[in-house]
Amino acid sequence: MSKAIQAxxxxxxxLPDSIGHWQHVERIARDLLHAYGYREIRFPLxxxxxxxxxxxxxxxxxxxxxxxxxxxxxxxxxxxRPEGTAGCVRAGIEHGLLHNQQxxxxxxxxxxxxxxxxxxxxxxxxxxxxxxxxxxxxDVDAELVLLSARWWRALNLDGLTLEINSLGTPSVxxxxxxxxxxxxxxxxxxxxEDSLRRLHRNPMRVxxxxxxxxxxxxxxxxxxxxxxxxxxxxxxxxxxxLLAGANVSFVVNPRLVRGLDYYTRTVFEWTxxxxxxxxxxxxxxxxxxxxxxxxxxxxxxxxxAIGLERLIELLAIQGAASQPHQPELFVxxxxxxxxxxxxxxxxxxxxxxxxxxCHCGGSSLKSQLKQADRSGARLALLLGEDxxxxxQVQVKDLRGAGEQWSVAAGELDGFLRERLEQR
Ligand code: HAM
Numbered sequence: 001m002s003k004a005i006q007a008x009x010x011x012x013x014x015l016p017d018s019i020g021h022w023q024h025v026e027r028i029a030r031d032l033l034h035a036y037g038y039r040e041i042r043f044p045l046x047x048x049x050x051x052x053x054x055x056x057x058x059x060x061x062x063x064x065x066x067x068x069x070x071x072x073x074x075x076x077x078x079x080x081r082p083e084g085t086a087g088c089v090r091a092g093i094e095h096g097l098l099h100n101q102q103x104x105x106x107x108x109x110x111x112x113x114x115x116x117x118x119x120x121x122x123x124x125x126x127x128x129x130x131x132x133x134x135x136x137x138x139d140v141d142a143e144l145v146l147l148s149a150r151w152w153r154a155l156n157l158d159g160l161t162l163e164i165n166s167l168g169t170p171s172v173x174x175x176x177x178x179x180x181x182x183x184x185x186x187x188x189x190x191x192x193e194d195s196l197r198r199l200h201r202n203p204m205r206v207x208x209x210x211x212x213x214x215x216x217x218x219x220x221x222x223x224x225x226x227x228x229x230x231x232x233x234x235x236x237x238x239x240x241x242l243l244a245g246a247n248v249s250f251v252v253n254p255r256l257v258r259g260l261d262y263y264t265r266t267v268f269e270w271t272x273x274x275x276x277x278x279x280x281x282x283x284x285x286x287x288x289x290x291x292x293x294x295x296x297x298x299x300x301x302x303x304x305a306i307g308l309e310r311l312i313e314l315l316a317i318q319g320a321a322s323q324p325h326q327p328e329l330f331v332x333x334x335x336x337x338x339x340x341x342x343x344x345x346x347x348x349x350x351x352x353x354x355x356x357x358c359h360c361g362g363s364s365l366k367s368q369l370k371q372a373d374r375s376g377a378r379l380a381l382l383l384g385e386d387x388x389x390x391x392q393v394q395v396k397d398l399r400g401a402g403e404q405w406s407v408a409a410g411e412l413d414g415f416l417r418e419r420l421e422q423r
């Protein structure tokens with residue numbers, strides 16, 4: 001036997017036993033997004049590499065180190081999407097969706113980053129992304145936050161904290177960056193290797209350092225909040241007022257900078273202390289310059305993305321997800337001669353609205369009942385030659401005390417409804 005091939009490191013299979021969590025989250029999300037007037041958009045997994053260099057930023061970790069980039073057979077440099085905002089905006093510009101219009105859009109799908117895999121951090125992961133394009137005010141920033149907050153409520157999740165900050169305009173940031181470099185240069189001897197590497201290329205990321213030894217240098221750094229321009233300050237104040245008015249709790253975190261370059265003004269993250277190091281479940285913000293940067297007309301925009309693996313992990317920890325994919329009924333056959341009737345019975349039950357798994361492939365009744373148990377069904381319907389001759393079906397309780405009843409085929413639907421409603 002040759003050696004079995006395994007999945008690529010950091011890329012996960014979602015097996016049937018856990019797909020229920022995914023489907024549950026996806027169903028709730030779709031309903032929610034439609035309730036807020038957001039429409040789905042789908043765009044390719046592969047884009048020209050330049051799209052990400054121009055949007056996420058040449059000097060970010062994602063573009064420098066994490067992209068799956070390759071030359072295709074024509075010699076074009078292509079990249080598997082590491083996130084969705086750039087592709088969404090590219091599609092919006094290309095199809096004329098953005099000029100003088102407002103678009104509320106969402107997408108769902110796999111993203112790819114060559115990071116060091118660990119719990120909650122994968123090389124293929126899934127994002128639910130939400131983007132509001134063409135709307136400048138803090139009101140839409142608030143709408144996005146409210147939508148995410150409702151998302152957690154719809155999933156019965158608690159313990160998530162909203163951290164929020166304003167990064168100001170690009171020119172404010174450029175001036176602030178210079179101040180920051182000057183400050184860190186003055187304490188150069190205390191910087192760790194990572195920070196030294198970032199110092200001139202991306203000094204704001206030094207503020208993000210998780211190294212405890214760096215906390216003293218970081219806490220003495222000049223604050224971006226003090227450097228904000230008046231308009232950004234007003235935008236941020238109004239947003240915080242809108243959130244407070246809607247009873248959303250938040251923590252202003254002046255060190256929140258995000259790892260992608262396109263943000264302007266508002267940035268936010270929802271974090272939890274239940275997932276270990278990979279604690280951010282949802283992240284986003286405003287990116288007013290991106291559409292123009294990618295060749296469109298200036299268009300204000302804001303959005304966020306939820307990491308589905310992390311969200312589902314959190315649901316599993318909190319036991320909040322349901323398993324709606326399980327069958328309610330399992331049809332088993334006592335003799336092979338009853339198989340045709342069993343298939344027909346299963347069809348009739350599905351017509352009546354039941355979720356039914358019908359045994360196929362011929363095996364002993366004992367092994368069929370084991371299958372029935374594993375399937376998660378609540379009741380088994382047993383059919384054999386005796387039952388067929390008498391126009392009856394045996395109904396066996398798979399979850400309680402194992403009771404069994406003989407029921408006339410014509411009365412089966414009513415009987416089942418009564419049994420299952422009693423629980
Ligand atoms: P991001 O912070 O890079 O933002 O990713 C958003 C979320 O995706 C993270 O908070 C996390 O939950 C999840 N995520 C990121 N990387 C991984 C990974 N390697 N494994 C598992 N989950 C991961 C963006 O991607 C922006 N496009 C969000 C946005 C939309 N901003 C505006 N609109």
